[in-house]
Amino acid sequence: MIKLEIQGQRIALSYPNDLEDRLRPFFSQFDSCQTAETEEILHLRAAGSDTFKIEYCGHLLWEGLTWPGLLTVLCGELEHLVAVRMRDAAVRAAAVRGSNRSVLILGPAGCGKTELALWFIRQGFTYLADNFVSLATQHSNLRDERNAISPLPLPLAPHFSADLEPSGLAPFEGMATLDVGDVTFVMPERLNGPRTIEHCGLVIVPRFYEASRLEVEVVKPVELQFLLGQALHPAQRLTPYAVERIARFAQAVPAIVVRYGDQEQLDGTLDRLVHAVLADKVEVTGLPIYLGGWTWQPAATRAPTVSGTQAQAQPEPISIPQPASPTVKPAGARKRLTIGMATFDDFDGAYFTLQALRLYHPEVAGEVEFILVDNNPDGVCGPSLKALEQSIPNCRYIPLRERSGTAVRDYVMSEASSEFVLNVDCHVLVVPGAVSRLIHYFEAHPQTADLLQGPLVYDNLTALSTHMEPKWNQGMLGVWGLDERGKAPDAPPFEIPMQGLGLYACRRSVWPGYNANFRGFGGEEGYIHEKFRQAGGRTLCLPFLRWLHRFHRPFGVPYKISWEDRVRNYLFGMDELGLPVEPVFDHFRQFLGPDAETLIAEAQRALLALKQQTL
Incomplete structure (x- = not known):
């Protein structure tokens, strides 16, 4: 059994003894705790030849699991247990750290959060979380709690899907990784305590579209508040407390949409911008002006500061091809x-x-x-x-x-x-x-x-x-x-x-x-x-x-619908396009009977009068 303290929550994970050596390394980043026997426990049990099941409080959650796929299912269940028991608002987001402040990568499933987090890791940023970040509150060691976040640092895997190619998660130099069969898991850094609190300096909303050029657009606080509400963990409810916390966070943290068509467009551009925003501690109100004055030539910016072993260095001058040259779009710019x-x-x-x-x-x-x-x-x-x-x-x-x-x-x-x-x-x-x-x-x-x-x-x-x-x-x-x-x-x-x-x-x-x-x-x-x-x-x-x-209108439509207008419009339209009008008249004569003759005559007189006016 592994007894863990995660985000201030005590959770125990029981499993067969023969999985001890394989499971424990995946949770070494969490401090162990002496969980009382009365605590609720997540049980991983053997269910047959090389298959397993997961139970919680006597209920069967999963069955037919195999190694190593069960790891990602376990991570998901741990997320759920933490989210449902914690007071802080938790959102589906990735997080990395650079220049002593963190970056939140926000968006729905499939938008490219994991891929962008991996890209940042390759640029020397520190991996914090892949799919779970809480908006932390009530921490006396922080001067400003509005931008505080607390990542849930579970192993980074290819979206819990066994059919994805593992090549995208190949080991990165200087990073902690763990190979399990054909899959390489990226491991987060060891926590200093039961909970790590970060200052979030920027939110990035990735938008990947094939053949798109690189564009950066400011996200207004009200738009960021909406996106955070949509990203709330499904185990939580949007309570008044969560709404208030999300609103305060959105007002305090600058945010951008990054639209791109290839990760090569980001190399030497987005990483420099993010380092500068974090190092300069750019605020929400100053972000549009900051981006408006930003130069994309590498020599014009300060040397990036990266946590860890990477030393400060001025980046080598690079030439940015025209298709990759970013367009910075301030708030209020024309929409897509x-x-x-x-x-x-x-x-x-x-x-x-x-x-x-x-x-x-x-x-x-x-x-x-x-x-x-x-x-x-x-x-x-x-x-x-x-x-x-x-x-x-x-x-x-x-x-x-x-x-x-x-x-x-x-x-x-x-x-x-x-x-x-x-x-x-x-x-x-x-x-x-x-x-x-x-x-x-x-x-x-x-x-x-x-x-x-x-x-x-x-x-x-x-x-x-x-x-x-x-x-x-x-x-x-x-x-x-x-x-x-x-x-x-x-x-x-x-x-x-x-x-x-x-x-x-x-x-x-x-x-x-x-x-x-x-x-x-x-x-x-x-x-x-x-x-x-x-x-x-x-x-x-x-x-x-x-x-x-919606076709049905049980209370009726509030505007006038008349056969007179309909016959007239068909006649005017057919005449404009040079199409024969006889099929129109034939149908309405058959459908409406003798009443159609009056409608047809009125429409013809209106069309003739219009043509005489234009002569």
Whole structure:
């Protein structure tokens, strides 16, 4: 049995005797303690030939474990026990130390935390933690506790996954490592006591995108607070105490987003910047100015100071290739993507769409702006929609009175500050990860002239519609269809005839706009797709860009929907595109019966009057 004191928590780990020599080295960095027999114990038991199981308080947690994979499972269970019993807020983050202060590497799973931590280690930084850091409080030896952190220094392994290549964790010179079979574990330094307290001098949010250039952008305190809340350990709750601690930390510690496409871009650039920020003890308010005056030429900065055996030395002058030259983006700089929506007295829809984008896409927090076009700002929902601008970072509220209907979505494009725009209905949910992948797609195709859409996901979360077939049905052009190529989210994009416009994306500069004479709602599906094609673009289905749409409105829609507007819009759209209008009239005559003749005649008179005005 190993009796440990971790983050002030006493935990005992029992295991078969024949694992003594193999297990104990992995926990030598923790001080042993005399845990009372009444303490809860994590039990690792033999369960068969070379297989093991883990039990806790009489409950089976894991079974079928083998060596050495069980090590990473054990680390995860230890994390959980510590997190659920501690008072401090614990976040999923990596941490390294340089220049006598620490760096927190923050982000969701898969964003590159471990890889960036390993990169820092190769630059001479000290490894502190890979996936668990608490925001420490109440330590009398610290003058300022707001930036205090306490890492949980478990062995660094390749994301607890046996199918990852171990080459990325090859031994590093001057580091403590432990080889187990084909996997090399990086071992943290020995603790001086039951808990190590660090001053955090910088938070880095990594953003790895293939073919991206190196960019550094300031993260505002309110954005960092949101990211920390999203990274809270799943064993904890976001209590008022945790909220207050996270807020104080976010106000005290400067933070940056680092976007890159290859780690070679970071060599000699990011490490020098981080050393300088830590050594100069840059504060939150001074970070934008500091980065604005930063020179990326190595000779212009001080020699880095690295803890450990590495001596202070002026780095050798290096030449930074142009693709790797960083762009420093201060707070308020143009975002990578604009996400916009139009709404008409639908506060609930707009609220939950916006908050779902923030909750389930935290990896792009700070990289997107939100635009909310209110088509009835004097209505009952106007004040509440306006208030969202104050509570949601990077959100702009635009009241629009002079125009109504489908075409108001043009204002999202005209108001966007980003070149890349995602337009969604104010009652659409986007599947996790899709927004990040869309940004990646745009970066890989920066000159695309295409209209980008994705599969509609139905309420059962399994059925899909990848597109619409251009067929008339129930007073509308478009019948939902499924292309087998869109069933796999990772499948390549493919061309489609049309799709519902609950979600679409394109470059702002190629958006052709809706017909200025559209009135009310209807007529846009198929029209805007053909308009893109006539301009030389395509309509593509991106299988990963999946979205749910709220169709049911039990209380009814608050705006006017009329057959008169719909017939008129179809006629105006077909005429603009040079397409035959007879199929429009034939369908409505069949669908509406004799009433269609009056609507058709009124639409034709309106179109004729418009043409006479332009002569």
